[in-house]
Each structure stands twice: as structure tokens, then as C-alpha cells.
Amino acid sequence: MSKTESPESQEKDLDHGESLLAKIALEAELADYSPVKGCMVIRPYGYAIWEMVQSTLDKMIKETGHENAYFPLFIPESFLKKEAEHVEGFAPECAVVTYGGGKELEERLVIRPTSETIINYMFSKWIQSYRDLPLLLNQWANVVRWEMRTRLFLRTTEFLWQEGHTAHITKEEAEVEALKMLEVYKTLSEEFLAIPVIDGIKTDSQRFAGAVTTYCIEGLMKDGKALQMGTSHYLGQNFAKAFDTKFQDQSGQLQYVHQTSWGVSTRLIGAIIMTHNDERGLKLPPNIAPIQIIIVPIYKEAAEKETVLKKCKELKEILKGSFRVKIDDRDQYSPGWKFNHWELKGVPIRINLGPKDIANNVVEIVRRDTNEKLKNIPQNGLLQYLLKLSTEIQENLFRQAKDFQNKNTFNVSNEKEFTEKIQNGGFLTAFWCGNNSCEENLKQKTKATIRCIPFKLPVDQNKEEGYCISCNKNSNQKVFFAKAY
């Protein structure tokens, strides 16, 4: 499929300027526009995907020792102002409530853009001694950020996410925590969403307002743009100082806690759409597909229908212990219509079952990752066959995405090369001196930004020293650039 090879090729196929993302999100019934600009309704099928992501990640968050809690939507405006960098970063995009109960409020309430402040307020009440630490919490919530330009799933005014917030005795422990959760995100992305990511550290210009260090995972979408898929922050003592979050150590001294926060959002659904798709629509990785197997019965007369549906139900009984499986027994749609419908919705495996198959004790299987039709698969041993196939589809989707990422990652050694190469999208690796002005220079000229300082460079790039592509000064770090969402 040539479509997966070149980032730009997809844009040409689009109708009336509508993005591929919007097209799939709307047509596959994942989401719809709401009456309020920038907001979206997540429809049942889209929400089911979110629930899959959510339950997968929630398990991992709990396995790493965190507990869920819930903090309120409203934050006193004064809280946000306590941490200087934080307020500067978020004030422009905050929605503020000024009226309630028919009266102007004495103190305005910010609708949370993130919850560091209110959580620190509570932490300072709950934490007294080193024995109260570490405090490891997470919440699933909605947040609001008043963005100027929005896109379904990738950037909406209100979105759903999880935000982890932890407090630790030492800097080292907090840094380990931040990195541990980044690793959890990487696992979620690569093993469940089948999206390969680059993990690394954000530059100062991209760092979370109020953090000491921001770690991130970055994916490369099929249109050649990068997408920040998750961030994990070492907050240092910045919020602790602002909110006086202190504990008494073993020697009786009062100390500020060291903190982390980390989050991923419904943006991940956008990432899935923008990574796994073809001209027929969405392709969902089996590990997070709400429906993993769709069974389409094929029949003519009533008698045939009865036999076929009976066999479908038998198969479903066999499979339902291992798969999320559904029979599409709707009479008003033809088999052909159903084939297209479930392909658009990205169901990884389809079983077509008609009289001919029943006569031969076989089924027909169509895999969504390759659109390959597998005829005459014996009903005997079908469960084992499908378990293997499902794993293969999961791995294949990841492999395809990884290949795409590899083919669209280029090393460049000077600004001219950079400027030319970035036109076609993709990741560019290049040396950078560490100065914000050089990053800004390249951004002005090309719109591309440094996505991260990677933990690891691609295997074929081990050169340790070179020259900054903007200012030519010596540099010992190579970074990933891309145009990003």
C-alpha cells in the first residue's frame, strides 16, 4: 500500500477540505460536533474505545501502586496564580466562572485546565510526616482549555484524561516515578494502541508550565506530523513551595515534597485514527478494539436464515470467552453493506458465514489490517486459529506503523537540508546546541519544533558530537524535530 509510504499522499484523497481525521471520526461514528465551538460529543463507539484505553491504563496505574481519587472541576482563581510559571502558561486558556446562583461570585472559579494547584492544596493538608509519603494518586477527569483552533480528538476545548499526581521524599524518588509512568505510557502506546513512539525530554520552550523536567512520548502520524501522546513531569518543589506542601523528615526537619504529574487524554483516540487507517476507514488494534470479531450471517430464505443464525450463535459461544465478539443479524442491511460498515469502523476480524460454509464446516475470515480474505477456514480449531490471527494483526499493525516511522525519520546535518527535508513531514534528527534562539529560528522558518531530546537515537545514528544546524556551534546532543499537532 503506497499510502503508508508517503506522508503527503493521503491529503490528496480528501473531500471538501475536511481532514482525514474528521472524516473517519464522523463517518465511523466515533464523535460528532457539538453546538459549542471546539467541543465534541464522543459517541458510543468512540467512547467504547476510550473505555478500552481507560481500563487498560487504569490497571497499569494501579499495578504501579497508585490509587484513584477525584478532585473538583472548579478551582479558586487565586490557586492558579500561586505558581508563577504555571499561571503564565495557563491563564490565557482558562475558562472562568463569574456567576453562580444568580449572583456574581466573590471569588471567580477557574474550570480546571489541569489540577496541580487544587491537588497541592489538599496534599498540604494531608501530608505531615515522611510516613505519609510517597502519596500516589490518579484521577480520571475532564479538563477545559480554551484553544483557538481545535480538531476532533487531537485538540478539543474540553477533553477527557487521567492525571496522576504524586509526592515524594526525595528528588531521586520523584524522578524515578516520572520516568516509570512515562514507561507505562510507552507500553500502552506500543503494545495496546500499536503506535511506536519516541521517548525523551522536552526542551525548555516545550516544558510544562511549572515543571522542572517534562518527559514525553511522541508519535508520528500518517500525514507526517508528530503528535505528543503523553507527558510525565518532574515538578521539583515548585508547587510544594507555592502551596507549602511540607513534611517532617526523620530528623525532625520540615522539608518540601518533590512531586510528579503525568497524563494522557482522549487525544490517544486521535492518534489511533491518524496511525491506523486506509481508504476504507479505521483499523483498530485487537487489544483495544471494542468489537474484535464481527460475525456477518449470509442467507436467502427463512429456513436458511434460521440455520445460519444458529451456527453464528454457536460460534459466538465458543469465542466469547476469549474475544469481544458480535453478530450483526440486522435484516435491513445486506451482507455487502455490513462488510463496508464494519471495515469503516475498524473491526480487526470479520467472519462471513453462509450456507456454503456450513455445508463444508468452514468459515470465511477477513482481516482488517491487510484486507486479506481467508477462505475455507475449518470450524474445528477456530478459536486457536483466531487467537493466533489476532496476535498477528496486533503485531502487524505495530510493524506497519514502525516501518512508516523508520521510513520517515531522516538525519540532517545543516539548516538548508533541514528546511528542504521538513517540507515533506516526518521526524528529522539533527544536532542542536541547546539554545532556545536556535530552536525559535528554525520554528519561524519551517514551523517545525523540537519534539524531544530522545533517550535513544535510532540505531544507525550513534555519532556523539556535531554542530548545531542553526548556529553551527559544537553540540553533543541530537534531537528530534517535526511539525506537530
Added chain:
RNA sequence: CGGGGCGUGGCUCAGCUUGGUAGAGCACCUGCUUUGGGAGCAGGGGGUCGCACGUUCAAAUCGUGUCGCCCCGACCA
């Protein structure tokens, strides 16, 4: 906030230039025939043409204003 595009049955759009009171396809309802890659025929329901004002005997169509949405840009852990 700039630049571009668009508002007409549920959806996609035609009609507007040259005013005469609204159409197509899809979807929906009924019936019959169909069903292995988006079924066919017949019949049927549904729109004060985003909103307001103006011009006119008459406005979806012309004028002015206004609201909203989409795309590009500015903005964005």
C-alpha cells in the same frame, strides 16, 4: 483576530447570474422481490431555504446587517 469557503428535508448538494412561492441522490416509512462486497421496483412522509431588516405586486434568488460552522494562519504542557 486576519485570509478563504459555506449555511436550502436527517445527510451530501443543485437551484441564485436572468426574482414568480423548492428539487435530486442517499437515508426514512409501506408492500413485494432480494441478500457471498454498499439490492431492485412501486407507493409514501418530511424543508416558513441560518436569522433580521430592506427593495418589489412577488425574495431561497437582489441589497444591508447579523449569527453560526468548516478550512488556512496567529495561539497551544
